Amino acid sequence: MNNVLVARGLVKDYRRGRAVDQVDLTLREGERLALLGPNGAGKTTTLLMCLGVVRPDAGTVEVVGHRLPRGRSAAMAKVGFTAGYLPLPDRIRVNEYLRMYGQLYGLRDPAAAAAHGLERFGIPQLAPAMGTELSAGQKTLIGIVKATLHTPRLLVLDEPTASLDPDVAFRVRTGLAALCEEEGTALLVTSHNMLEVERIAERVVFLARGRVVADGPPAEVAASFGQDDLEELFLHLAQDPEVQGVDGGGGHSTETSKGVRP
Amino acid sequence: MSSAALQGWSASRSRVGAIARRHAYVLWRSPHRLFDVTIWPLVDAVLFGSIAVFFARQGGQGGSRTVSYLLAGIVLWHVVYQAQIAVATGFLEETWSRQILTMLTTPMREWEFVAGVAAFGLIKLVLGVGVVTVAAVGFYAFDPGSLGIWVIPVMLMLLMAGWSVALFVIGLVLRFGNGAEAFAWGILFVVMPLSGVFYPVEALPAVLRPVSLLLPTTHLFAAGRALVDGRGPSWHDLGLAALTTLLISAAAFAFLVRMLRVFRERGYITRYT
Numbered sequence: 001m002n003n004v005l006v007a008r009g010l011v012k013d014y015r016r017g018r019a020v021d022q023v024d025l026t027l028r029e030g031e032r033l034a035l036l037g038p039n040g041a042g043k044t045t046t047l048l049m050c051l052g053v054v055r056p057d058a059g060t061v062e063v064v065g066h067r068l069p070r071g072r073s074a075a076m077a078k079v080g081f082t083a084g085y086l087p088l089p090d091r092i093r094v095n096e097y098l099r100m101y102g103q104l105y106g107l108r109d110p111a112a113a114a115a116h117g118l119e120r121f122g123i124p125q126l127a128p129a130m131g132t133e134l135s136a137g138q139k140t141l142i143g144i145v146k147a148t149l150h151t152p153r154l155l156v157l158d159e160p161t162a163s164l165d166p167d168v169a170f171r172v173r174t175g176l177a178a179l180c181e182e183e184g185t186a187l188l189v190t191s192h193n194m195l196e197v198e199r200i201a202e203r204v205v206f207l208a209r210g211r212v213v214a215d216g217p218p219a220e221v222a223a224s225f226g227q228d229d230l231e232e233l234f235l236h237l238a239q240d241p242e243v244q245g246v247d248g249g250g251g252h253s254t255e256t257s258k259g260v261r262p
Numbered sequence: 263m264s265s266a267a268l269q270g271w272s273a274s275r276s277r278v279g280a281i282a283r284r285h286a287y288v289l290w291r292s293p294h295r296l297f298d299v300t301i302w303p304l305v306d307a308v309l310f311g312s313i314a315v316f317f318a319r320q321g322g323q324g325g326s327r328t329v330s331y332l333l334a335g336i337v338l339w340h341v342v343y344q345a346q347i348a349v350a351t352g353f354l355e356e357t358w359s360r361q362i363l364t365m366l367t368t369p370m371r372e373w374e375f376v377a378g379v380a381a382f383g384l385i386k387l388v389l390g391v392g393v394v395t396v397a398a399v400g401f402y403a404f405d406p407g408s409l410g411i412w413v414i415p416v417m418l419m420l421l422m423a424g425w426s427v428a429l430f431v432i433g434l435v436l437r438f439g440n441g442a443e444a445f446a447w448g449i450l451f452v453v454m455p456l457s458g459v460f461y462p463v464e465a466l467p468a469v470l471r472p473v474s475l476l477l478p479t480t481h482l483f484a485a486g487r488a489l490v491d492g493r494g495p496s497w498h499d500l501g502l503a504a505l506t507t508l509l510i511s512a513a514a515f516a517f518l519v520r521m522l523r524v525f526r527e528r529g530y531i532t533r534y535t
Contacts, residue, residue: 103280
């Protein structure tokens with residue numbers, strides 16, 4: 001299977017310190033990976049570098065065969081992104097919003113793609129609604145529909161289900177699973193909901209202080225740290241001073257191994 | 263469902279159209295924004311037209327010419343103003359609605375965004391300049407036809423100057439955040455007196471004249487006054503205007519590219535998430 005994302009040696013320093021430190025990340029076609037870690041672990045910065053929005057201080061990113069930043073536009077035509085914390089614009093209807101993004105993705109028939117996307121997630125009735133008329137959960141759903149309009153090869157979701165009730169979250173998981181299954185879309189997701197991660201991801205990568213500290217299937221990763229599930233592992237890693245103060249040189253490769261590397 | 267995708271120029275055209283349409287929705291659904299293209303141009307026309315008429319009635323030489331200078335000045339000024347404000351607030355709209363990150367993760371290139379807001383800005387410009395002109399004609403018997411065909415290159419260069427100022431403002435906002443958005447409205451109020459919109463630069467304090475000569479608008483308004491006088495095109499002013507327009511356009515573009523790079527390097531996107 002082809003890699004849709006290859007990030008090597010990513011480093012990002014901000015004024016307050018190093019946010020991302022020698023992170024390698026590779027994602028294969030159709031793979032569903034969750035990037036986990038406590039607040040400030042470097043998850044969002046890593047995602048933003050993989051999306052070409054933030055320029056790494058060191059390291060390289062290749063998305064669907066296009067090297068960033070030069071190939072950003074071509075790469076983003078194959079990438080969908082949304083975040084639970086990003087709003088919809090107020091003065092635009094849902095169908096207008098989706099059509100606009102369909103055009104930005106370069107679709108020949110953005111209206112049809114918008115209708116299909118709303119159907120996929122079971123919300124065709126929201127098409128004529130204004131952004132101001134939607135609940136937080138509905139806005140998140142529309143964001144996900146927007147990100148999947150062009151059947152991307154790589155779908156990046158930052159905290160996608162933070163404001164969804166269990167029923168809607170279930171619909172999102174089902175819709176995403178169908179997309180990955182049918183279209184071979186790879187999924188890169190961040191979430192603080194460990195139960196949801198266990199349901200949606202086949203592989204997890206834990207970040208702490210900008211470094212990869214664990215990588216592998218959820219159950220194996222949890223077991224390798226002597227924990228029963230990801231929730232416990234999250235707490236363990238977030239509170240473990242050794243992990244928080246992890247030191248030493250070298251990168252933390254996650255690229256080929258599906259095995260666990262505590 | 264696999265969606266067929268446009269390529270090359272077709273894709274670019276589609277993206278430029280999407281941005282233009284997005285801003286049409288914003289204007290249509292935010293009636294208060296119509297003030298920029300209706301009420302303020304009307305206020306300007308009445309204000310400067312009435313000042314001109316008042317001074318003309320005081321007697322002295324060149325009364326009617328004073329009226330024409332002021333009215334032609336305000337009509338041409340609105341070309342710069344509407345061009346600048348449409349592009350600058352077009353970008354600011356995306357920061358207010360927190361769409362920057364979402365847009366930066368699409369295939370849209372930066373120039374396609376600017377082209378989209380500028381394209382829709384042309385419609386606003388036609389509206390705004392149209393309102394000033396109609397008011398000047400209706401209230402003060404201004405004859406825009408008297409300026410002749412050479413007013414077209416003057417207006418085109420004013421358009422370029424307005425867009426250049428807008429690119430500079432966008433660069434400032436990228437670098438300094440929304441604190442810099444006051445420049446979107448304020449910067450032209452610095453440019454306006456320096457450009458001699460209603461008077462020759464010789465009327466400016468001597469210390470400001472060298473600065474004013476660096477601005478393309480100064481030479482363009484001088485060329486505009488030559489047209490009002492019926493002297494035809496002032497090649498000297500038009501030549502200097504073309505040169506300085508080219509220079510400030512290049513400088514604004516380079517500044518924006520640099521600020522975009524800083525924006526990505528320092529992760530300023532987090533200001534808008």
